[in-house]
Amino acid sequence: MDLWLSDYHNEGVKLSIKVESQLYQERSEYQQIDIFESSEFGRLLTLDGQLITTDKDEFFYSEMMVHVAMATNVEIKKVLVLGGCDGGVLKELEKYDMVTQIDVVELDERVIEVSKQYLAYSKQSFADPRVRLFIQDGLRYVRVTKEIYDLIIVDSADPFGINESLFTKEFYGNCYNALSENGILISQQANGFYQEDLDALAHIRRTVASVFPINEVYMTSVPSYAAGYLLFGFSSKQIDPLVNLNIEKWSDKQIMTHFYNPMIHQGAFYLPTYIKEFLENETKH
Amino acid sequence: MDLWLSDYHNEGVKLSIKVESQLYQERSEYQQIDIFESSEFGRLLTLDGQLITTDKDEFFYSEMMVHVAMATNVEIKKVLVLGGCDGGVLKELEKYDMVTQIDVVELDERVIEVSKQYLAYSKQSFADPRVRLFIQDGLRYVRVTKEIYDLIIVDSADPFGINESLFTKEFYGNCYNALSENGILISQQANGFYQEDLDALAHIRRTVASVFPINEVYMTSVPSYAAGYLLFGFSSKQIDPLVNLNIEKWSDKQIMTHFYNPMIHQGAFYLPTYIKEFLENETKH
Structure with missing residues (x-):
């Protein structure tokens, strides 16, 4: 068979x-x-x-979603994760002693329970005492929260479908308000290879650029994903992912990684010409 | 249907x-x-x-195979292409006025003829007067040639199968002898994601490292390929792909590209930790 x-x-x-x-x-x-x-x-x-x-390439994704921000602002203490049902992003965040609070907002509790039962890292990730779990809609959470975070990660698969509310201007505005002055928002931005992904990318870029002064895009390989790569957005009020990258302080923490390192951090922001030009054109409109 | x-x-x-x-x-x-x-x-x-x-991502591959070398040694005049049946690599090489001679060695003439008939860029690529076509085995060609090249490109799909002879120590030794002092060898090195690709990568690395003093590896996205990315080898007698990268002189040439730029040139050599460690371990043996 x-x-x-x-x-x-x-x-x-x-x-x-x-x-x-x-x-x-x-x-x-x-x-x-x-x-x-x-x-x-x-x-x-x-x-x-x-x-x-997937077990095999989960670390490509999770490490690049977490450590780029953590090496740019090496003082991150309070983190909000929207989505992130499988716990891979939590696993990476928990490597940092300085992180004192990880709030996870996930709409579907069943995905978490299934992940905890079947994925190797998941149960331990959610068991960490720093994790607080909120079973609700991400948009609603950031609309009402009084918390101020140093890092918000939008670990959401798709700008359309059930996660659509995570990609509106109101949502990004609420994220802005929930971020500290040196805070960072990391979000998934499609890949920009197939036409429908380019459309999604353009939509997200326009929305996020209307809210945050600093908006950079970085690229990483994810073999099991469409086109084999993914773009992440790095948005902030004043922190720049290359200027503020603190290689020395990050290296001092001796975080064990299999994909991320401070060199690939930099390389990830050097985009192919066709993506660079597409993003430049989109932000002109 | x-x-x-x-x-x-x-x-x-x-x-x-x-x-x-x-x-x-x-x-x-x-x-x-x-x-x-x-x-x-x-x-x-x-x-x-x-x-x-494929039409859609041919430029990911061809541009990264050609321009990394061309921006490192900006004086390249004579080029040898082994394989390269579809003409994509030729198309990129022909963008440089300084290139005076492109020798192409391909075993199967029929692939070239079919490419010329069906692929948009292929006919024109092969029609360039600087191109000389040799229908024969690549290993045999480099064994007997008296020509000295500034750049040799091994545009071959697979270290096993009919191209196996292109991945032996004798072959790399002959390439070494056919290269000028500032010459560069660019070769495809599998991807290092699946186990059989790691095995192939290890084999190629050991072979090429026994011949060339400088051996660097760079990574590029190719959406239609296994794992969505590919590793290339940059081998030379004395030229280093980062130290000798000449952004100014390359930019002066105003070469039109859709993927390559001098920033992604640098970023491509910043490898994921698991690949870096694998390569370091392999070269120790």
Whole structure:
């Protein structure tokens, strides 16, 4: 028997991974949750049939989402994670002793429970005493919170669908208000390869640029994702990801990583010409 | 009707692209040659069922294979291309007025003829008067040539199969002898994500390190390739890809690119930690 899981990057492109078995399936209040076992990628989590994370390349994504900010502002103490159901981002944040509080806002509690049961790092990530879990909508949370964070991570898969409210101007405005003066917002920004991803990227860029004075984009490889790479947004009130990168202080902390290092931090902001030109044109409008 | 072309990255992973039609097929003396038309990637060339190039991301590959060397040694005049059947690398080399001679050695003439007929840039690339075409085995060519080149590009898909002879110590030794003092060898080095690619990478690194004093590795995104990225080797007698990068002189030439720029040139050498450590361990043995 051959059992293949196909992740559709769009109507005309799909990545298929041979799976040994489906370990779990559930229809939650919000979405279809599945866990598969594969020999090439280890365990896979899919939501509504879309690949969210795999054992094999989870660290590409989580490390680049966390450590770029942590090495730019080396004083980050309070962190808000919106989404981040599988706990990969938490795992990276918890490597820092200076972090005293990690608030996680996730709409679908079932994804967290399933991740904790099936993904190796997940249970421990959520068990850390610094983590406070809020089961609710991210937009609503940032609208009413009185907390001030040093770092907000929007660990959300998709600018459309159930996470759509995380990509509005109001949302980014509320994030701005919930950030300290040296605070940083990290968000996923599609990849800019296929046309629909370019459209999503343009939409996000225009929205975030209307709120934050500093908006940089960085690129990282994620083999299991569409086009094999992903763009992240780095937004802030005054902190610059290259000017303020503090290699010495970050290195002193001796954080163990498998993907991130201060050199690839810098290289990630050096974008291919076609993406650079696309972003420059978009922000002109 | 749904017609999907599947490129197997290994036994358990495949990328599938919906194709509108198969434009051409031929069994040459050496391999199966196919051309497909797709809406997401434009035209595709496959050899023995393996995806070689697509209209949509050919420039990711060709530009990073050519301009990194051209911006490091800005005096390159004579170039040898081994493989490079589709003409993408030639197209990039021909952007430089200073290049006076491009020798192309390709075993299978039929691939060139099919590329010239079906790929947009190919016919013009091969028509350039600076191009001399040698239909023969690359290893044999470098063994007997008396020419001295400033740049040798090993544009070969795979360290195993029909191109195996391009990855031996004898081959790299002959390349060394055919290079000028400031000459550069650029070669494809697998990706280092799946186990079999790591094995191939280790093999190539050990071989090339036994011949060249300077051996650097750089990484680039190629969405249609396995794992979405590719490693290239930069080998030379004395030229260093970062120390000798000449941004000013390269920029003066006003070469039009869509992917390459001098910043991404530098960033490409800043490797993920797991690849850096793997390469460091391999060269110790």
